[in-house]
Amino acid sequence: MNRLDNKVAVITGGASGMGRTTAELFAQEGARVAVTDFNADLGNDVVKAIRDAGGTAEFWRVDVSDEAEVAAAYGEVIAQFGTIDVLVNAAGIIGVDKPTHELTEAEWDALFAVDVKGVFFSTKHALPPMISQMSGSIINYSSIYGLTGNDEFTAYHAAKGAVATMTKQDAAVYGQYGIRVNSVHPSTVLTPLVEGIANAFPGGIVEYEKVNTQLQSIRRLGRPEDVAWACVYLASDESTWVTGVNLPIDGGFMAR
Numbered sequence: 001m002n003r004l005d006n007k008v009a010v011i012t013g014g015a016s017g018m019g020r021t022t023a024e025l026f027a028q029e030g031a032r033v034a035v036t037d038f039n040a041d042l043g044n045d046v047v048k049a050i051r052d053a054g055g056t057a058e059f060w061r062v063d064v065s066d067e068a069e070v071a072a073a074y075g076e077v078i079a080q081f082g083t084i085d086v087l088v089n090a091a092g093i094i095g096v097d098k099p100t101h102e103l104t105e106a107e108w109d110a111l112f113a114v115d116v117k118g119v120f121f122s123t124k125h126a127l128p129p130m131i132s133q134m135s136g137s138i139i140n141y142s143s144i145y146g147l148t149g150n151d152e153f154t155a156y157h158a159a160k161g162a163v164a165t166m167t168k169q170d171a172a173v174y175g176q177y178g179i180r181v182n183s184v185h186p187s188t189v190l191t192p193l194v195e196g197i198a199n200a201f202p203g204g205i206v207e208y209e210k211v212n213t214q215l216q217s218i219r220r221l222g223r224p225e226d227v228a229w230a231c232v233y234l235a236s237d238e239s240t241w242v243t244g245v246n247l248p249i250d251g252g253f254m255a256r
Helices: 017-028 040-052 067-081 105-115 117-133 154-177 192-200 204-213 224-235
Strands: 008-012 032-037 056-061 086-089 136-141 179-186 246-249
Touching: 008 017, 008 067, 008 117, 017 032, 017 040, 017 056, 017 086, 017 224, 032 040, 032 067, 040 056, 056 067, 067 117, 086 117, 086 224, 105 117, 105 154, 117 136, 117 154, 117 179, 136 154, 136 224, 154 179, 154 246, 179 224, 192 204, 224 246
Parallel strands: 008 032, 008 086, 032 056, 086 136, 136 179, 179 246
Antiparallel strands: none
């Protein structure tokens, strides 16, 4: 408890899945949490849950692909909470499952607007208060698909690879201001969305888990908290000498 006391954290995509779990754990550890998401109903549900548990949170409806919305919301966060100490870029979409020769420009652009430009816009507008106070932690949600290739979701691979490289670049540039930038790279995580897919899989969740973990060392699906706890560490003062890291959280997938 209290690993994030006195920190203000903005979490994009905080209304569901791993973003929600991250928001709830950050509040549990003492952070004041600004939850942003495109879905206002779910976002307000998260804030209520955090408050009911004794935490501090506010919700802002934000489309991360719209720079004006991001800038306005972050200005309001700073006005209300005084600063931004931590940014977690969790918002993302997976897009269509097509190879390069079948992808349309519109499909490519729609994915990159959220998964890459969204990280760019949020980072851009969270940096000024961090630079001013000479400290901050930025945590980018990427994927194992940002570290290696396979035969599916080509545009998603490319976008998450861009996030992995942006992480290292921003870590290199902003370390002089005491700002750390790291990324987390999950394999398959049992979010509510994935749970629905798994339950509909032939043989149900048991077979889905076997198929989707056969290349891992630890043969179970990830849980949202597996990734969220890593984010707590990267946001906390326990990791003040950790930056530029692309951290796989994948049951050993990348080790094989």
